[in-house]
Amino acid sequence: MSDNEHGGSKFTVPIGPQHPALKEPGHFEFGVDGEVVTSATVRLGYAHRGIEKAVETRNWTQNMYLLERICGICSHIHAMAYCLGVEALAEVEVPPRAQAIRVLVAELERIHSHLLWLGVAAHEAGFDTLFMYSWRDRETVMDMLEGLTGNRVNYSANLLGGVKFDLTAELAAEIKRGLAFLEERTQHYLDVVTSDELFLRRTRGVGTMTNEQAELLGVVGPTARASGVNRDIRVIAPYSAYKVFPVTPVVEYAGDLEARFVVRLKELFESYRLCRAVVDNLPPGDITTRFPRRIKAGEVVSRVEAPRGELFYFIRSSGGENPDRVKVRTPTLANMASVISLAVGHQLADIPMLLAGIDPCFSCNDRAVTISGDDDWTWERLRQLGIARYGRPAW
C-alpha cells in the first residue's frame, strides 16, 4: 500500500486466502471508505483439486469414493446425486428401502450441516456462546450418523444400486430420541436468533436481497428461499424417496440475514419431521440390487437439494467402465455472486456475516477455468510458452 492510498478512498482490505474469517481459502478484496465497503471482488480457485478430471480416469464405482470427498460437510449428497444420475443412465431401479435410507442419511446430513452453519454464522457475528452450544448439540446428529454408517463425516452410505447400511430397530429408537432432543434445542435457537436484541442488530435488515435480486443473481437453496424464491429441488423435482415422503418448503420473504437464519432453522424442523416419517414408514425389502459394470452411452443431468442449495451433476457415458465426463456445480458457486453484489454499501463488519450467510464451501466450488483470450490456448501454444519461459527441455 503506498502513501497516497492512506487517506483516499482506495483503501483495500484483503480477506484471504488465509484469514481467520475463512475456514477455507478464498480471496476477497474490499475497497473501504472508513468502515463502509465501496467495492468488492472475489477470486476463487485456491482449493482446486482436479476432481472432475480425476473422475474420468476411474471406474463408475471408484468414483463414488472420490466424489464423496468433494465436500467435507455434505458428502452424502454428492454421492447421492452421482448415484441417482448413474442409476438413471444404467436404467436400474433401486429398491424403495434403499431410497428411503438414502433420504434419511441426506436429511441427517442436512441437520448436521445447518447446525454447523448456525455455529459458524454466530461466530462470525462474535456470538461465541451460540457457536459452542450449537456445535455441542450437533454432536447428537453426528452420533446418529456414526451409529448408522460407522463414520462421522464421509459416511459412504451409497452404493450404485442401493445403500450399504440398513436401519435396525435399536438405531431407529436412538435416532428418534436424538431427534426429540434436537427439536427442543432448535426451538430454543430459533427463539434466540429472532429475539436476542444485540444479535438482531447484526442480522435484521442487514444484507437484504430482494426477490428480484435473488432471481437475477440466480441464488439457490436457503439463501434464495430467504428472499421468497420458492425453489427447493426436493419439492419442484422430487427425486428418490422424496416422491413418497413429500417436503413442505420453508420460505421467508424478508431477504435479510435474519431470514437466512430463520429459513435454515425452520428447515431443521422439516428435516426432523422427514427423518421421523422415514424411520416410521421404512419400506421392507432389499437394500441393494445388481448393477452393471459398463454403462451404455448416454448423458444425464442429476439435480438434488444439498444443504446449501441445488447441487447439479451432469454425467456422460461413452459406454465404458469410466464416465466420459462428470460436471459438478455446487450451490456455493451460484450464491457467490450475491455476496459481492450485496457487500457494496455495507459496513466492513457485516462482510463476514454476509459471506457466512450463503454458507460458502470453497473447495467444493473451485473448478478449473478456461481463459478466453484473442485465440484459443492450444496444447502446442502452451508448450511454446513453456519453452519460451523455462527453456527447451533436455528431452
Added chain:
Amino acid sequence: MEAADILRNLFVIAVFPAGLFVLVNGLLYQWADRKVIARLQNRVGPRWFQPFADSLKLLAKEEVVPEGTDPRLFMGLPIVALAGALTAALYLPIAGLAPAYSFPGDLIVTVYMLSLLTLCTGLAGAGTRSRFALVGATRTLTQLFSYEAPFLLAMLGPAVAAGTWQIAEVMDYAGSNLLILVQPVGFVIALIGLMGKLEMPPFDAPEAETEIVAGALTEYSGRGLALFQLGRSVELVCGLTLVAAFYLGGIHNPLDYAIKTVGLLLGLAFLQSLLARLRIDQTVGLWWRYGSLLVLAQWAVMMVTRS
C-alpha cells in the same frame, strides 16, 4: 531516612501494589475470566497457569518489527501502555490496603492512566502498515471516544457526591454510603465502560478476529504483545478495584477486596458470554445515544437533590 524512602518506593513499584502483585493478580483474574466464560460456553477452559505460561512464552520470543514502522515507537508503545496501567495501580486500594500514593485529584490521573493503554494500542496499530491494524486502530480510537466521556462521568459521580477528587477520600465516603443504590446508572455505565476499555465482547469490534484478524495488535508478536496483554490484565484489576471501591461500599480489607472484585469479574464474564459483538457504529451509537444521556440524567438528578 533517605535509604528507607528509596527502598519503600522501590518496593511499591516493583512488588506491591504496582509491580509483581498486580501482575499476578491480573493474570489470575484473566484466567478466572477465561475459565468462567469457557464453562458458560460448555468448554473446558484453560488451566490456572495458562495466562502465566502464555506471558512467559511470549516474553521469551523474538519480537518481529515489521517493515515500514518506526522500531522505537513499535517497541516503546507496549512499555508505555503497561507503565500507564501499573501507575494507575499506585493510586488504587489494591488488595484492600490504602493506596500507595495519594494526592487531591489523583482520580483524574488514574482514569487517564487507564486510558493510556487504549491510546497506545491505537497508536501501535496506526504506526504499522498492516491494513487490519489500521482498521483496528481506527476502531480502537473511535471506541475510546465513545465510552470515555460516559465512563469518566460515571467515575466522577461518586467523587462529586463525596465532594473530593481524591480516591482515598471518595472511598471513605463510599464506605458509609452504598452508592450502587444511590447512583445505579453510574454503576452500570462504569461497569460497561470497563468492558469497552478492555475490549471485551460485545465491545470487541476493534479486535474482531473474523473481520480484522487481531485488530491494532495484528503485527505484534513476542515481547510487545506480552506487554500489551499484561497491561490489559493490570487494567482489569485496576478497573474492577475502582468500580468496587466507588460503587460497592468501598474496599476495607483483602477479603473484602477479593469478594467484591471477583464478584464484579463474574458479572463481566456473564455479560461477555451472553452478548453478541456490536458493530463499531452501533457501539458509538449506543454510548452516545444511551450511555451519555443516562449518565447526564443521573448527574442532573444529583445536582437537583444536592442543592
